[in-house]
Amino acid sequence: MTYLASFFTAPAASSGLTIRILGTLVFTAIAIFALSQAPTRSRRPIVATVTFFAGLFYVLFYLWPQPYDRKPNEIPLNSVEAVGFWLKDAQPVVSTFGNIIAGSMLGLGIFSLLSVHLRKFVKKQRDWQFSGILLLSMVAMAVIGYWNWIQKIAPGSPDLENVANWGFPQYANDFLFDGMLQQMDAAMFSIIAFYILSAAYRAFRIRSIEATILLSAALIMMLSLMGAVEYQTSELIRNISGNDPNGFINNFTLKEIATWMRTNLQNPSLRAVDFGVGIGALAMGLRLWLSLERGGVSA
Amino acid sequence: MNLLRLGKILQGVPRQALYTMLIVVASVPLFFRVEVPNSPDQPAIDLFVTLNTIPAERPVLVESDWTLSSRGESMGQMEALLRIMMRRNVKFVLYSGADPQAPQVARNVIRRINAERKRAGQPEYKKWVDWVDAGYYPDLAGLANAMATDIRRAFAGRQDTNERGSMQDIFRSPVLQNVKSISDVALLVNVHASGTIDILNERLYRRVPLASMCTGVMGPQSMPYYASGQLVGISVGLKGVYDLEQMMEYGVVGKSIRERPHPKTIVSSNHDEIVIQPFTGQKNYDRAARYYFSLHFAMTLMIVAIIAGNIGMILTRKPKRKGGQ
Numbered sequence: 001m002t003y004l005a006s007f008f009t010a011p012a013a014s015s016g017l018t019i020r021i022l023g024t025l026v027f028t029a030i031a032i033f034a035l036s037q038a039p040t041r042s043r044r045p046i047v048a049t050v051t052f053f054a055g056l057f058y059v060l061f062y063l064w065p066q067p068y069d070r071k072p073n074e075i076p077l078n079s080v081e082a083v084g085f086w087l088k089d090a091q092p093v094v095s096t097f098g099n100i101i102a103g104s105m106l107g108l109g110i111f112s113l114l115s116v117h118l119r120k121f122v123k124k125q126r127d128w129q130f131s132g133i134l135l136l137s138m139v140a141m142a143v144i145g146y147w148n149w150i151q152k153i154a155p156g157s158p159d160l161e162n163v164a165n166w167g168f169p170q171y172a173n174d175f176l177f178d179g180m181l182q183q184m185d186a187a188m189f190s191i192i193a194f195y196i197l198s199a200a201y202r203a204f205r206i207r208s209i210e211a212t213i214l215l216s217a218a219l220i221m222m223l224s225l226m227g228a229v230e231y232q233t234s235e236l237i238r239n240i241s242g243n244d245p246n247g248f249i250n251n252f253t254l255k256e257i258a259t260w261m262r263t264n265l266q267n268p269s270l271r272a273v274d275f276g277v278g279i280g281a282l283a284m285g286l287r288l289w290l291s292l293e294r295g296g297v298s299a
Numbered sequence: 300m301n302l303l304r305l306g307k308i309l310q311g312v313p314r315q316a317l318y319t320m321l322i323v324v325a326s327v328p329l330f331f332r333v334e335v336p337n338s339p340d341q342p343a344i345d346l347f348v349t350l351n352t353i354p355a356e357r358p359v360l361v362e363s364d365w366t367l368s369s370r371g372e373s374m375g376q377m378e379a380l381l382r383i384m385m386r387r388n389v390k391f392v393l394y395s396g397a398d399p400q401a402p403q404v405a406r407n408v409i410r411r412i413n414a415e416r417k418r419a420g421q422p423e424y425k426k427w428v429d430w431v432d433a434g435y436y437p438d439l440a441g442l443a444n445a446m447a448t449d450i451r452r453a454f455a456g457r458q459d460t461n462e463r464g465s466m467q468d469i470f471r472s473p474v475l476q477n478v479k480s481i482s483d484v485a486l487l488v489n490v491h492a493s494g495t496i497d498i499l500n501e502r503l504y505r506r507v508p509l510a511s512m513c514t515g516v517m518g519p520q521s522m523p524y525y526a527s528g529q530l531v532g533i534s535v536g537l538k539g540v541y542d543l544e545q546m547m548e549y550g551v552v553g554k555s556i557r558e559r560p561h562p563k564t565i566v567s568s569n570h571d572e573i574v575i576q577p578f579t580g581q582k583n584y585d586r587a588a589r590y591y592f593s594l595h596f597a598m599t600l601m602i603v604a605i606i607a608g609n610i611g612m613i614l615t616r617k618p619k620r621k622g623g624q
Binding site: 161205 | 321
């Protein structure tokens with residue numbers, strides 16, 4: 001495993017790392033091209049085999065006996081322990097593979113975005129102006145972002161966490177990222193508040209027993225989120241009980257009722273949902289791992 | 300005006316009027332910073348006590364999984380977390396596992412809190428010396444598994460700018476140089492707006508104490524982990540941030556302690572002997588103090604709108620005919 005790890009790793013900023021990255025890119029491009037050219041019938045077994053072995057690692061990782069209190073340079077006692085050692089040593093490497101594959105999905109996304117919007121823009125299809133703005137924004141963000149990043153990692157560069165050391169790339173990056181992208185993100189999300197209010201006003205009606213129970217529960221939870229209301233009701237109850245900390249009526253403060261609902265109604269319900277989701281995910285995971293799912297490969 | 304007409308009016312408030320009212324009630328209170336009477340929730344008290352009692356010589360892992368889409372809650376959580384850690388000189392590692400934008404958003408908050416410290420005449424929290432940036436990991440599940448197995452290999456190859464301005468492995472920094480395994484980390488705090496705490500709990504529970512600072516939407520999903528003891532503390536939504544700011548202002552004592560640092564000091568029912576002094580004279584009330592006041596008005600508007608709609612429905616309801624005809 002040490003050999004495997006050293007084959008796949010190299011010191012940062014070394015030529016070995018550059019060669020490995022370029023080699024991996026070329027190998028991946030050839031593999032994807034070969035897979036896309038392969039007949040549909042032969043594609044399925046290839047994908048199924050790769051999926052099975054990729055999944056097998058984590059199945060074994062979780063189910064195989066794990067080495068306990070392992071010392072450095074410890075030699076395994078038997079073959080079972082040897083596999084356990086290997087799985088534990090291999091896991092960080094596999095995790096890095098996972099990160100790289102997940103990261104490369106970003107490249108796939110960029111490719112897909114470019115192919116759709118470049119075509120739309122060049123052929124002046126409907127709403128081509130929006131595609132143009134999207135492409136321009138993407139290029140501007142990428143160029144400014146890389147410019148800023150290269151300056152940041154350059155040897156002997158000033159501390160760019162300090163705004164006093166900022167130049168054009170840093171200000172431009174801050175304007176594009178924090179000043180525009182993030183603010184638009186926040187604005188988009190804040191629109192939900194309007195829909196929630198409008199939907200609550202129009203749909204939250206006590207038309208049945210169930211709706212009344214739901215509305216009452218929602219009202220208690222909403223009021224419990226308002227600290228001032230919660231505090232005042234607690235004070236009121238405390239005064240009624242004559243400041244007796246053991247008074248039975250203390251169980252009926254808004255805080256106590258809301259906590260009781262969270263602990264005794266909400267948490268068990270969510271646990272039940274989680275169990276259901278977990279079992280469903282396990283079943284789905286098995287189907288994907290064993291390639292019993294029909295879609296996605298032959299297309 | 301007869302009741303039927305009133306009922307129709309109450310049910311037929313135009314959408315534009317509702318939106319305008321929401322804009323007014325949500326934005327006007329933002330101009331006022333008001334200390335709303337409040338009683339902090341126990342999960343937030345537990346989080347605050349944990350943050351104030353972890354050993355300062357061991358680093359904290361801060362997994363920042365939020366962007367400005369949840370700034371109303373998550374930004375306040377992040378700011379409160381940073382203020383507490385920086386005041387206690389707790390070193391931390393920043394990384395993200397949910398969104399590629401998240402690390403930069405968190406860096407911006409750190410920069411702003413540092414500027415605040417500088418204005419207050421406090422030493423800046425220096426990158427590399429006091430905190431390091433481990434960046435973004437697209438496969439959080441794999442990273443969490445690797446952290447459980449070997450934290451040095453999980454973060455292997457990650458570099459950050461050292462004091463001399465050159466890139467160096469983060470394990471050479473004063474923050475991580477003594478960390479050999481995940482058990483050397485004092486706490487992992489997840490500031491999140493999605494279900495990342497599930498992934499962390501499944502893989503890291505019992506290996507490192509876990510804490511959650513989540514949005515109100517994620518609160519119900521994260522709360523069962525606190526109830527089962529899998530989280531040492533949790534701060535949920537804007538109320539959670541306000542709870543933290545209030546505790547920073549007045550401190551926390553255990554239930555056996557009679558002498559309190561301040562008349563408004565919060566009493567923790569889960570602790571006996573602890574005394575956590577308030578951060579007197581420092582900026583404690585900030586974002587949540589402004590937003591929480593506004594939230595009260597927005598919630599009131601929603602409750603009033605729901606009640607009005609229901610009254611309208613009752614008033615316009617046709618009386619049932621006798622005999623079911």
